[in-house]
Amino acid sequence: MTEAKKEGKNEGFEPNIVAFCCNWCSYAGADLAGVSRFQYPPNIRVIRVMCSGRVDPSFIMKALKNGADGVIVTGCHIGDCHYISGNEYTKERFERLHSIIIKQLGVNPKRVRLEWVSASEGKRFAEVITEFTNDIKKLGPFKR
Amino acid sequence: MIIITEIEKKKDSKDIVNDIDSYLSKIYDPNLRNLLRKCYQCGTCSGVCQLSKVQKFTPSRIIEMILEGFENRVIESGVLWDCIMCNSCLQNCPEDVNFADLVRMAKYKMRNIEDQNPEEYIAHKGIYTTLSEIMSESNLQPERTLDWVPKECKITESGKIMYYVGCLPFFKFEFENIDSIATSTLKLICQIEKEPIVVLKEESCCGHDLYWGQGKFEPFIELAKKNLKMFENAGISTIITACAECYRTLKVDYSNLFEDFDKKFEVQHIIEYIYNSWKENKIEFKNPEQTSEPIQFTFHDPCRLSRFLPKSNNIIHKVREIFNHLEKIGYKFNEMEHSKENSLCCGVSSWMNCNERSKALRYKRLSEAKAAGTKVVTSCPKCIMHLSCLKDDFEEFGSMEILDFSEFLVNLVNVIDGNEKKEEEK
Structure with missing residues (x-):
């Protein structure tokens, strides 16, 4: 029995979500979502990083350990990275993190997610966050 | 479902707090x-x-x-x-x-x-120790992939003999091919044993790094309790491990925590296991590709086997007895300048302090090894990772080969089963 397989018991549960946003695309995208007044759930805590390549897998594991229920990393679309290839490293690292660590640890892979959001996609940012928050709400808290 | 509610109930009452405290008093004296x-x-x-x-x-x-x-x-x-x-x-x-x-x-x-x-002291930004801590959560059960298990080996979920893999499948995240240690160990055990070996998907970390490196005793106790429960459910009597740190933790530290642990389970390192099988005439050593010139090799004693065990434990002498015997099949064992109890450290233990100082220690060790032979055999996955890391940085060590004990022996062991096999055929 893995964690969080029961549904229906999570009513009224407000998850804590850590969102790593890259400075050049996703953070600006989040900004645009705010300026354009797109609504999204207030469960995320945004951490600005200069590039999604800055996000070490250990940051994600530490976030989960210290009480986050979900972690989302957002960066520029592939090919648009301000530092040319930073997000390609992120992508590769994420695949390894999922296939080797998250899977074997018995953590639901839906709790850790990688998305590309550009600076002009304020609407998309709001959508991604809403979707992710709903997913985590269904899964329930990570620690019980 | 029941498991989760049970734990919730326990956590509410005061019992569990005292429980942790009583375990803590066994391993901690303020x-x-x-x-x-x-x-x-x-x-x-x-x-x-x-x-x-x-x-x-x-x-x-x-x-x-x-x-x-x-x-x-x-x-x-x-x-x-x-x-x-x-x-x-x-x-x-x-x-x-x-x-x-x-x-x-x-x-x-x-x-x-x-x-x-001590964030800045922890190597690899603390990812592996964080994993151990996450594993200590009572509601989380690891689901390890068993893709490293060789096809010819039969594994099961409950039985007498267990292979305790340790964190090797997780180390694969940064160290390629590290799970070949697990593969060759399982191959060795499978060859010798007739019955299938227990390898568990839900195995947790032994907690060694939290215990020694970071002073996090509570998660260590949680992990120990989790592991004990797992061992009991699988009905195991013998635990074999290929990791020096797991061996020390299971053998010494778990017996300190749980009074009857050493009565219930017999913990063996793969070296002891091979030694015993050899002495009982179950196996012999054979070299399929014997050359006229002997291959020079040496052994790096991990601190957990040489200095962290009770003095009555003579595992480092057993391993030398095996190695000296290998001289007959074209392997020449040489001692390094510092060996046995005086052996030098690989520089890092429990994922703490990987820096230029520990690198200097590692350089010293590998230089000594180079003087003794091209093959370096050791029996601790961490020593292998650290020494291989240095080897890749310096050209002068490029020709060296760093192997685990099980990887070294996997092709040299031959099982003697002549009479028994005939009986089975009849």
């Missing part, structure tokens, strides 16, 4: 002075300390400061986070003052009372 009373300042520890050769670190001085009532100053300065826990000092101490044990308890104290958080 009065640091008690440990050191016997010290008469001969200074041997500062002389033999491996770390003192690359940076200023003087155990005898630290001991004196604690005895004279400057415990706070030692703890505040954070100097104890530097200790690499190689136990050389205890090995040479005339009064058996256990400095590593002191450091372990002081780390707990520094973390909980002084609120120190």
